[in-house]
Amino acid sequence: MESDVAAESRVLSGRYRVDEPIGHGGMASVFRGYDLTLGRPVAIKILDAELSRDSAFRTRFRLEAQAASRMSSPAIVRVYDAGEDTEVDDRGTARAVPYIIMELVHGRLLKDVIAEGPVPIPDAVRYVDGILEALEYSHRAGVVHRDIKPGNVMITDAGQVKVMDFGIARAVSDSSSTVAETTTILGTAAYFSPEQAKGDVVDARTDLYSTGVVLYELLTGRQPFRGDTPVAVAYQHVSEAPVPPSEIVDTVPRALDAVVLQALAKDPFQRFPDAAAFRETLDATVDGKEPSRREVDTLSNTLYGPDPRQAAETARALRQLSTDPTMKRTQAGPPAAWIWGGVAILAVLLISVLVWVFTLRPLNIVPSGSRIVPTVAGMTYENAEQALNKEDLVAKRVDKPSETVDDGTVISTDPDEGISVQKDSQVTVYVSTGPELTTVPKLEGLSLPDAEQALDDAGLTLGQVRSEDDPATEKDVVLSASADEKSKVSKDTAIDLVVATGTVTVINFDQEGYTLEDAQNALTELKLTVTVQDDPSCAASDPRTVKTQNPIGEVPIHSEVTLVSCSGAAETDDTGDDGQ
Template sequence: MAAEARVLSGRYRVDEPIGHGGMASVFRGYDLTLGRPVAIKILDAELSRDNAFRTRFRLEAQAASRMSSPAIVRVYDAGEDTEVDDRGTAHPIPYIVMELVHGRLLKDIIAAGPVPLSDAVRYVDGILEALEYSHRAGVVHRDIKPGNVMVTGSGQVKVMDFGIARAVSDSSSTVAETTTILGTAAYFSPEQAKGDVVDARTDIYSAGIVLYELLTGRQPFRGDTPVAVAYQHVSEAPVPPSELVDTVPRALDAVVLQALAKDAFQRFPDAAAFREALDAAVGGKDPSRREVDTLAHALYGPDPRQAAETARALRQLSTDPTMKRTQAGPPAAWIWAGVAVLAVLLISVLVWVLTIHPTSIMPSDSRIVPTVAGMTYADASQALEDKDLVAKRVDTPSETVDDGEVIRTDPAAGISVDKESEVSVYVSTGPEMTTVPTLVGLSRAQAEQALSEAGLELGQVRREDEPDTEADIVVTATPDADEKVSKGSSVDLVIATGTVTVVDFTQQGYTLDAAQDALKELKLTVKVQDDPSCPANDPRAVKSQSAGPGEVPIHSEVVLVSCSGGADSGDDSGGGDTDSGGDTDSGGDTGDQ
């Protein structure tokens, strides 16, 4: 006998396991309330014991649930159930309810063998599409890797586990501890490896690692321990992909090298810029190997002051396919002139460094947009004002964010902007309201169309006998017509079956009169036939019926047959009209005449 399925919070049935990671197990499940299949991620017991982690985990899951993009696996719900062990002690079980996606993990696709160049670019473009959306919503993923990317049967890329990495990293004290939980340091950014503050450019770096792996079949940095890999992220330069796989266009080397820059300011500023460069590289002319080598040296060289010049050269290299050298090297005179100019520049820089105030090294007109999601507009405006930024309120409806709370900002949190820049603050006005249309009297198809036009969903549909209503016509709707409800709400319908239920009048002890009354209440046409072949009862009963028992079309005709013969059913003269033959007084008068 199969064990009874586990149900979380009285709503989510947990079925068979479909995956397991470093911090959770994933199960196929079913939402008993909404009647839909889901995926349920249940956190491991060790993480569940940490109260701070559970709080952070719930908040991050709530933030992720506010995102709705085709490139992101939807988070429907996050909750906490309890489990009682053999000693009677209750333990919390945090879980996430997600969209159930049918497809393959990107890590399994990579493990299966070389990935065609067109597919590699398409997969990364899908990842960047998800990041472009999430960064606008103020959510940094922090754990972009092939194990967190699904590819559906139709080729759609879907990124999952938004916000969960932040809950983990905020509850971990060291790189080694964090990487143990997340599974691998191969996709860490240098700032994550060093424990520095991260922003959207961290996801750009990790997406660059994924692109590198798709192009070459291996990660750029590998080591025996997570700490060893983290050290390489911080200090070592990657080998350009085309040096490992000669079929990789060198134009993609430039894209990968910029995405993997150690200095976050040298990377692509956002996912949209990464996508544009990736698209241009696929169709553009390849730079020479010398140009790529020069670029790599500049990008990963020891002098940090070359960052701005390197970024400029990189942008030019990746967007201008017409660049070419006209000679093997500069004339000797130019070399000495260059040395002289370089000496002057070095002396000038030295004087500048010795004379400036230490705090003026960093640009004073640059600000990082703070995270204000979940605040009131007043608090968000103050937080932006504290950063010398100007808030601009934009009211917008939201199904998931409470009225008056900030949904996101544009530019997104973590993005660097100029001082006094205007930041749009999107504030929830609560769910968008709509009016329930008049549905009673419409066919089911017409009702569904009316609900769709009103921005409502069809809820439960119950079929019910209604004597005066044709099949598939709406009898009642809940909520009622003209009622104000949230857009996206469900409306339940009761629809006529087009039939009524007729009982067996011959077996239920019905008299002929009672049977006729019952059929008339069902709005059926009743016809009575007398059967003189059997003796009449007192009161008369139903011998047979032409329809039923069971479902009968509305407004049908039902013929009831009742015995009308005399006591001697074999006397033909007694088989006439019961009323006339039974009137003895009338018969006597006739005889006297």
């Protein structure tokens, strides 16, 4: 149906022209398109008709797409817009057509790259590094992808990795009631995390698990778990340990074995804490030391147990209950297969816990010759010393300045609290002396650069700088500071300065009604040179006033100001008494 729409050059919402199809997935078709308003090429993803019938899904889809549109990273395919159009089918029934408008990327899907044959290890590391770059950004933005797989990763013609479909997976998975339904929409379960397979709450570590699966496939050419049905694969994610990649392809460095095994840990808390840590560890394998086979085996045992295949029989029995690939919810209660599946999973978990309990060393028992350093931070030194003496430990006081801990209060210890040490060991107790103080240097009279250097030398910082006229001080010379010279202040305190402008303000004495004498006195107080010029063309007044002046306004200190004053004789009356 969508291809017919493209052939007719359909326009969505009066703005987006739909052109030829460029891809099709389990939940949508992607078309090349054109934004008629902004005049740019775009990719248009039109959701499958089955999904669009669910109004709750359409609402979730729109909200998730809006969240994804706020992310802007070179490693993420941009989402420009999301909307909903309508179309009428052959029977005259109108249906909603949800769509999203995305950045048009020229390149290939990572799944096509994998399908072409073995991927060189440097390229595999680079591709996964790009995926982790995208996840590092999205997780900081609070967006979990939920469907990381090669089909959702583009490699541009320039080799740039771009991850797409952020936010869509959540809308889809929230609308699906079973693993079988979800995998029908999202594709294979090969990249599911154990928590997704069990229907548990997921977080950012789910994306890291799926990225580990992608890395495994890039290194070996196959996924770590395969089966006849999505449910069978999902059970393997929950119950079985992956074979290290180097056992499948002997050219894979064992350093990458360690990275993959940690990424694929069943327990989210045993995986990398975030995408940045995963990325840093992965990049370190390029030049890092390669672990031994024994070290890899030890890591595998730590993550998956000393006998990772102990539940194989149970898992096989479990998979036999789920051979129907069309498993969907057709009744009010859960299907019988899921009930038995849940019972079997609980049995596997119970066996695993029992094995763990019986093989666990009693690490919480402290040998008689050892002591645990108690928590003394926040105490006075005297109380801390008593607490350490009760544990047969010797306290050694070391004073240390602190901006956050009050004077006389314990900051920390070395060894740290909770650490096991030998009886009678010495424990260094760091006690706060309060903020570290320093002396304010001489600042007044220094140039601004010299004052800033003096502050830096004293462990202080430059605060606000305010300019002020001063008739006797050159430009940018310090007039005053917010702290007195030789006073004691905390290190890193910001000191505000007042510096000279190097100018003074000369008012218009004529308009202000100044006499010549008053104007001369005012200019002298500003330490300016005054020159008076007589103008005989106009009659002098008594007292004499200023006719004009030059300059007016801001003038450099010690500069010259010229005042012009009338000096001509006063006019007389020609009709005197001479003719009498």
